[in-house]
Amino acid sequence: MKIALLGYGKMGKTIERIAVERGHSITARIGRQDDTVENIKGADVVIEFTSPESVLDNLFKVIPAGIPIVCGTTGWNEYLTEIEELVKKSQGSMVHASNFSLGVNLFFELNKKLAQMMQSFPEYEVSMQEIHHTEKKDAPSGTAITLFEGISEKLGKEKWHLGTQSEEDSIAIDAVREEDVKGTHSVAYKNDIDSIEIIHKANTRDGFALGSVIAAEWIVNKKGIFTMKDVLGL
Numbered sequence: 001m002k003i004a005l006l007g008y009g010k011m012g013k014t015i016e017r018i019a020v021e022r023g024h025s026i027t028a029r030i031g032r033q034d035d036t037v038e039n040i041k042g043a044d045v046v047i048e049f050t051s052p053e054s055v056l057d058n059l060f061k062v063i064p065a066g067i068p069i070v071c072g073t074t075g076w077n078e079y080l081t082e083i084e085e086l087v088k089k090s091q092g093s094m095v096h097a098s099n100f101s102l103g104v105n106l107f108f109e110l111n112k113k114l115a116q117m118m119q120s121f122p123e124y125e126v127s128m129q130e131i132h133h134t135e136k137k138d139a140p141s142g143t144a145i146t147l148f149e150g151i152s153e154k155l156g157k158e159k160w161h162l163g164t165q166s167e168e169d170s171i172a173i174d175a176v177r178e179e180d181v182k183g184t185h186s187v188a189y190k191n192d193i194d195s196i197e198i199i200h201k202a203n204t205r206d207g208f209a210l211g212s213v214i215a216a217e218w219i220v221n222k223k224g225i226f227t228m229k230d231v232l233g234l
Contacts, residue, residue, distance in 0.1 A: 003216060004028040004043035004067075006058055007050040011072070014209040015047055022213060043067055045216040052076055052138055059083055059094075068093040068219040070212050072100050074142025087225045095219050097228040098142030100211030104185070105228045107200040111147050111187055114198060115154035124189035124196070125166065126151060129174040131184040139175035143185055148173065151187065 001024045005012045008031030016026050028039040031050070040046050045068045048058055052075030062069045063086050071094060080096075087094050099105065118124055128151075130144040140148075140162065148160045148171055159170040166172060182202040189196045202208070211228065218231045228234075 001025075001217065001220065002027045002042065002044045003213075004030065004040040004046045006030050006040070006046055006048040006062070007073075009049075011049045011205055011208065014205045015049070015212055018206065018209045019047075019213050019216075022217075024213070024216075040065065040067060044220055045070065047072070047212050047216055049073060049212070056083075060086065063087055063092040063094065064090045066090070066092060068095075068216070068222070070094075070100075070215045070219060071096040072208065072212055074098050074145075075138035077142070077145065084225050091223055093219050093223050093225075095215040095226045095228070095231060097211075097215070098146040099183075099208065100215060100228060101200075101202060101207035102211050102214075102232065103207055104143060104200055104202075105211070105232055105234060107185070107198070108146060108150055108229075109234055110198060112150040112154060114187070114189075114196075115151045118189055118196075119154055121189075123191045125191065126155065126157070126187065126189050127164070127172045127174070128160075128188070129176065129184075129186045131176040131178060131181050133181050134177045134179055136177065139177075140173040141175070141183070141185070143183065144173050144175070147185060147187060 003019050003024050004027050008029045027043045046062050047070045049072045055073040055076050130141045157171050160173050161167055161170045164172050164174050184201045186199040215231045
């Protein structure tokens, strides 16, 4: 399979290594000097990991070109309906996810299950924390938002707020930025007696890269907009 990389930073280089290990070839590495989005022509699929400032422009160029795209950039959820309409109009195909790690997607499902169990125990107060590297621009992370959505669905908490201060009917999300952290997410339920906490910690970028390549393998010859839940059959 021929893959074009949109974004060639640390993540793009990790995706390249894993894709090549799985027998694929890289036809474009857009993000280097003199590279343009037009260089995606001839690719079987595009994998996009860039920034919230450039992701929409990239999607509006790639989707109408008829090339399947795997998008791992976060921070653009408010435009999702618009992108869904573009995919449908263009008869295109796209996998988007707040996190492509196989472990994190299992963590999402575990989070929903735990929240469902905690419905009957309102004496426990729920809170969340996410820790990322200092270069990450969106806060809270897209992964944290997805975790919140799983909790909100089960506990009826419709709002979140940044910080650790408790607010009625709102879940606190503590967003921490530290040097060289690949990504740690935790969900905690606490009362005066005890606490319950689940944690996912990424040790390397390989999990995100592997998941995006698996999604790229899966999306070929499909039409529509999908998530990692579709890819993994969860």
